[in-house]
Amino acid sequence: MNATARYPSQGLPPGTRLAEFELHGLLGAGGFGMVYRAYDHSLHRTVAIKEYLPGGLADRIGHAVTLRTGADARRFEEGLRSFMNEARLLAQFDHPALVKVLRVWEQNRTAYMAMPLYQGVTLKEACAQMRAPPPEPWLRKLLWSVLQALELLHRRGTVHRDISPDNIFLQDIGPPVLLDLGAARQALGQDEPQHTAILKVNYAPIEQYADAEGMRQGPWSDVYALAAVVYGCLNQAPPVPASVRVLRDSLRPPAELAQELHSLHGLAYTPALVEALTAGLALDPERRPRDLAAFGALLQLQPVPGMERFDWRAELGPGWSAPRRTTSQAHQDAPTQWQAPLESSTVGITVPAPAVRPAAVPQPTATRATRGTWWPKAGVAALVLGLLAAVGIVASPGDPPPAAVAPAPPRKPAKADTAVEVAAPAPAPAPLPPAPMPPEVLTPVEPPVQPDAPPPARRAPTPPRALSAEQICPDSNFFTRPMCLFRACQQARYAAMPVCVENTRRLRENHRPDAS
Numbered sequence: 001m002n003a004t005a006r007y008p009s010q011g012l013p014p015g016t017r018l019a020e021f022e023l024h025g026l027l028g029a030g031g032f033g034m035v036y037r038a039y040d041h042s043l044h045r046t047v048a049i050k051e052y053l054p055g056g057l058a059d060r061i062g063h064a065v066t067l068r069t070g071a072d073a074r075r076f077e078e079g080l081r082s083f084m085n086e087a088r089l090l091a092q093f094d095h096p097a098l099v100k101v102l103r104v105w106e107q108n109r110t111a112y113m114a115m116p117l118y119q120g121v122t123l124k125e126a127c128a129q130m131r132a133p134p135p136e137p138w139l140r141k142l143l144w145s146v147l148q149a150l151e152l153l154h155r156r157g158t159v160h161r162d163i164s165p166d167n168i169f170l171q172d173i174g175p176p177v178l179l180d181l182g183a184a185r186q187a188l189g190q191d192e193p194q195h196t197a198i199l200k201v202n203y204a205p206i207e208q209y210a211d212a213e214g215m216r217q218g219p220w221s222d223v224y225a226l227a228a229v230v231y232g233c234l235n236q237a238p239p240v241p242a243s244v245r246v247l248r249d250s251l252r253p254p255a256e257l258a259q260e261l262h263s264l265h266g267l268a269y270t271p272a273l274v275e276a277l278t279a280g281l282a283l284d285p286e287r288r289p290r291d292l293a294a295f296g297a298l299l300q301l302q303p304v305p306g307m308e309r310f311d312w313r314a315e316l317g318p319g320w321s322a323p324r325r326t327t328s329q330a331h332q333d334a335p336t337q338w339q340a341p342l343e344s345s346t347v348g349i350t351v352p353a354p355a356v357r358p359a360a361v362p363q364p365t366a367t368r369a370t371r372g373t374w375w376p377k378a379g380v381a382a383l384v385l386g387l388l389a390a391v392g393i394v395a396s397p398g399d400p401p402p403a404a405v406a407p408a409p410p411r412k413p414a415k416a417d418t419a420v421e422v423a424a425p426a427p428a429p430a431p432l433p434p435a436p437m438p439p440e441v442l443t444p445v446e447p448p449v450q451p452d453a454p455p456p457a458r459r460a461p462t463p464p465r466a467l468s469a470e471q472i473c474p475d476s477n478f479f480t481r482p483m484c485l486f487r488a489c490q491q492a493r494y495a496a497m498p499v500c501v502e503n504t505r506r507l508r509e510n511h512r513p514d515a516s
């Protein structure tokens with residue numbers, strides 16, 4: 001076995017057979033798994049297959065997944081069980097806005113789930129490519145779909161806790177789909193004796209940082225994340241993390257943002273939307289809509305018929321300018337190279353488990369932001385969390401800088417959102433009451449005519465030039481840099497740089513993975 005085959009950044013090669021499926025290419029990779037395009041030889045259809053592969057814990061030797069160190073065995077197993085349980089839970093639902101799981105099984109010392117292969121892009125990709133903010137009717141269609149999917153989960157007593165723009169998939173035609181529940185991600189954070197959960201900090205409400213009496217997680221936590229997703233797309237930058245807002249709330253109020261979008265783009269957003277976003281983004285869980293029904297009522301959300309024909313690009317109108325190549329086209333082409341695509345960065349901070357650890361989800365009983373510069377990334381997040389919960393810092397993947405970006409986009413390019421690993425207890429879901437959406441009046445807003453603008457920025461390959469560890473991980477610190485560098489060096493654009501070659505050499509010398 002050659003050394004390079006040990007690294008999980010390598011997807012399984014095309015042609016690999018997994019049960020009745022044959023892998024055709026890599027669609028995406030997160031910190032916890034890889035997603036492949038595959039052909040189902042039994043039912044003669046194309047599918048997507050997600051592989052459980054937590055990058056921090058496991059390597060690949062041949063096709064099999066192996067732990068880097070035996071000490072992680074329990075953590076890996078917990079994540080695996082959660083991955084399987086999430087698949088089984090999702091398989092019970094049949095809703096067009098919730099990812100459908102076709103099959104789940106164990107193989108190669110890990111687990112796989114097969115899903116329909118959706119054609120489209122994530123909301124994160126779509127928002128980054130928009131020429132103008134999405135008009136309100138468009139947002140309402142998005143919200144309607146996601147609320148429907150979330151409501152199903154809430155009715156089953158499951159709070160999602162991981163809603164973010166990269167978990168919402170915009171099909172070329174059809175309703176937006178909620179992709180996953182991030183169960184493995186959350187289970188991996190429940191290691192004893194320190195309970196950690198890996199958060200996407202820009203979208204996670206404050207109660208997800210550390211569950212405490214009076215600040216429990218519940219449907220209101222998903223309301224925060226959903227409001228943050230909409231706010232982030234309008235703002236073209238993710239909202240300030242709740243952990244930072246607690247100390248100094250620099251989140252620009254949605255009303256101000258709406259005003260600016262009106263004057264800049266001529267777009268009108270109704271008071272109902274603005275008020276719902278304001279309430280949904282309240283730091284204090286008590287001041288947020290307590291469930292989706294309350295959020296829907298504030299929004300004055302009305303059922304949207306015909307979502308099966310929703311063409312999100314067409315409905316953006318002049319706000320969308322088709323890039324040369326859509327992700328779905330990319331999905332359809334079998335890749336010739338098997339490298340891990342760009343990962344969303346993560347920052348790991350372990351916080352001691354709080355004294356109070358609720359066993360179940362309970363029943364419900366600003367100033368102007370400095371746009372583009374407020375993102376505190378690892379350092380500030382670590383500081384804030386340290387103040388909040390007397391943290392202990394562990395290995396922390398940081399936030400490598402984005403690839404070179406093509407000439408100035410018509411809108412400010414989206415900031416990369418970041419995940420942070422923080423303490424959180426392991427809340428067990430409790431039954432939630434059904435929350436029917438009240439039939440309210442949808443306030444129509446005419447999509448304005450957009451002035452001609454140049455096509456949106458497209459990520460271009462970074463020219464190969466030698467960067468230092470500090471340049472690759474500018475926002476990392478002494479503690480977080482090693483993991484940041486490790487992650488960055490798994491990306492094709494950095495792999496050949498001297499600092500990565502040296503880093504990889506040292507890692508191989510110092511760290512031989514378990515070949516169990």
Ligand SMILES: Nc1ncnc2c1ncn2[C@@H]1O[C@H](COP(=O)(O)OP(=O)(O)OP(=O)(O)O)[C@@H](O)[C@H]1O
Nearest residue numbers: 027028029030031032033035048115116117118180
């Ligand atoms: N069923 C699908 N059809 C098409 N593409 C998909 C499908 N599932 C996932 N993808 C693609 O793969 C990418 C990674 O998927 P997903 O977010 O589920 O992975 P993950 O490892 O769970 O990531 P996360 O870090 O969010 O937990 C998605 O962003 C999407 O582009």
